[in-house]
Each structure stands twice: as structure tokens, then as C-alpha cells.
Amino acid sequence: TNRISFRMLINQHTLLFGDTACLGQPKHIGSIDPACNVTEVVRDAYVSAKMLCEKYYMTAPELKIEEINSKAPKKPIQVVYVPSHLFHMLFELFKNSMRATVELYENSSEGLPPVKAMVTLGKEDLSIKISDKGGGVPLQKIDRLFNYTYSTAPTPHLVPSQTAVPLAGFGYGLPICRLYARYFQGELSLYSIEGFGTDAVIHLKALSSDSFERLPVFNKSAWRHYQTGPEADDWSNPSSDPRDASTY
Ligand code: ADP
Numbered sequence: 735t736n737r738i739s740f741r742m743l744i745n746q747h748t749l750l751f752g753d754t755a756c757l758g759q760p761k762h763i764g765s766i767d768p769a770c771n772v773t774e775v776v777r778d779a780y781v782s783a784k785m786l787c788e789k790y791y792m793t794a795p796e797l798k799i800e801e802i803n804s805k806a807p808k809k810p811i812q813v814v815y816v817p818s819h820l821f822h823m824l825f826e827l828f829k830n831s832m833r834a835t836v837e838l839y840e841n842s843s844e845g846l847p848p849v850k851a852m853v854t855l856g857k858e859d860l861s862i863k864i865s866d867k868g869g870g871v872p873l874q875k876i877d878r879l880f881n882y883t884y885s886t887a888p889t890p891h892l893v894p895s896q897t898a899v900p901l902a903g904f905g906y907g908l909p910i911c912r913l914y915a916r917y918f919q920g921e922l923s924l925y926s927i928e929g930f931g932t933d934a935v936i937h938l939k940a941l942s943s944d945s946f947e948r949l950p951v952f953n954k955s956a957w958r959h960y961q962t963g964p965e966a967d968d969w970s971n972p973s974s975d976p977r978d979a980s981t982y
């Protein structure tokens with residue numbers, strides 16, 4: 735989260751005061767779009783994920799978008815946001831949905847079921863739901879999907895001379911996606927029905943006054959909270975003492 739914040743500051747500064755300051759998007763304020771058209775970003779992220787998916791699987795599911803603006807029906811849904819963050823989150827969700835869909839229907843004679851996106855604006859929340867029929871994940875495993883490096887795809891081998899980007903396998907798509915969502919007071923939740931498919935919902939704040947930066951606070955009581963956490967250690971959550979295996 736701190737890294738997202740640093741990058742945001744550096745980007746913002748160079749975009750506003752750097753040599754190429756006037757070459758950017760004229761209506762943007764640095765990396766912030768005061769009227770970010772959410773459905774357009776959904777479409778862009780879908781197109782990018784689709785290209786990647788087609789490269790690996792020679793096929794990709796279609797996209798169906800539904801827009802519900804409960805504040806101003808029939809008007810496009812806009813929000814003050816950093817489009818690159820939104821793109822990043824949606825790109826990850828589309829890649830996951832596409833992989834699940836294609837892998838489930840690989841040997842089936844029916845066509846691929848489309849991935850659906852629903853963009854909804856309410857008074858407080860702007861929600862984006864990405865739904866697929868890729869077979870879903872059992873309830874027991876849902877929390878695990880947010881662990882860094884958890885992936886059911888084979889680990890990709892990166893060859894420096896090749897620029898091919900893997901579709902999946904590093905296992906940090908979802909946890910980082912959730913950091914981006916939470917960074918401006920939003921949330922990412924996964925609802926899955928095993929045997930059917932998955933709904934991933936990004937909740938954002940509809941009002942810019944609510945979407946202030948959320949940073950980790952390291953004070954004494956926060957530290958105590960981290961120390962008593964029941965999670966097992968990993969590189970993202972190191973501990974100084976070896977754990978007592980009989981307790982865990
Ligand atoms: P990666 O895509 O690199 O594996 P992610 O963090 O994006 O890492 O996802 C972790 C795992 O969660 C995936 O490997 C997959 O098993 C599971 N997963 C995520 N999204 C879906 C989905 N829409 N349907 C089924 N499984 C999913």
C-alpha cells in the first residue's frame with residue numbers, strides 16, 4: 735500500500751511538473767481523471783485481457799456490459815478516480831475470469847459463456863461486478879486466493895529476451911487488486927458458487943470526498959495486532975522468532 739502511495743506521489747509530480755507535463759490527457763489532473771468513465775475503463779481492460787487470453791488459448795469469452803445509474807438514469811457513470819488503478823484491478827479480474835471460463839469449456843462443444851460486467855452507481859457506492867461461469871471456487875478456498883503467490887496455474891518462466899506476459903501463475907493478481915481497491919476506501923470481494931462460477935465485486939466510493947487515501951498505520955497498538963495474528967508466516971508477514979509448531 736505504501737508503494738502504491740509513493741508511486742502515486744511520484745507520478746502525480748512528474749505528470750504535473752515534468753518535461754512532458756503538457757503532453758498528457760488535457761482533462762486529467764496528473765494521473766487523476768475528474769470524470770473517469772467507468773464503463774470505458776471496463777471495456778479497455780477487457781480488450782487487453784482478451785488479447786492476452788487469445789494469445790494463450792486462441793479464444794476468449796465475449797463481454798456483456800450492463801450499466802445502472804440510479805442517480806441519473808441513462809447518463810454515463812463517472813467518478814473522480816485514477817483510471818490506471820481501475821484498469822489494473824479490472825484487468826486482473828478479467829484475466830482470472832477468462833482463464834476459468836476457457837479452462838472449463840476447453841473440451842466442450844458449446845461456445846464459451848460470456849463474462850458479464852455490471853457497473854452500478856448508487857448514492858454512496860460505485861460498484862463493478864465481474865461475473866463468469868468458470869466453475870467457481872469452493873468456499874473453503876476463497877480466503878486463500880488472497881494470499882500472495884497462491885495460484886493454481888503453473889509458475890510462468892520468464893525469459894528476459896522475450897516480452898511475453900503470462901496470463902496467470904504469479905498469484906498476486908487478487909491481493910494487489912484488493913490493495914488498490916482499499917487504497918481509496920473501496921473493497922474487493924469474491925463470491926463464488928462452486929460448480930457454477932464467480933462474481934468479483936469492486937466497491938468504490940461514489941463521492942470523491944469519501945475516497946481519501948488509506949495508508950497502514952504502524953503505531954504500538956497496530957504492532958500488537960500484527961503480532962497476535964493467527965496467520966502462518968510468509969515473506970510478506972515475517973516474524974523474528976521461529977514459531978512453535980505445536981501451537982500452529
Ligand atoms: P493468478 O491469476 O496468477 O493465479 P490470482 O491472485 O489472480 O493469481 O488468482 C489466484 C487464484 O484464484 C487463481 O490461480 C485461481 O485458482 C483462483 N481464481 C481467481 N479468480 C477466479 C475465478 N474467477 N474463477 C475461478 N478461480 C479463480
Ligand code: MG
Nearest residue numbers: 829830902907
Ligand atoms: Mg490472476
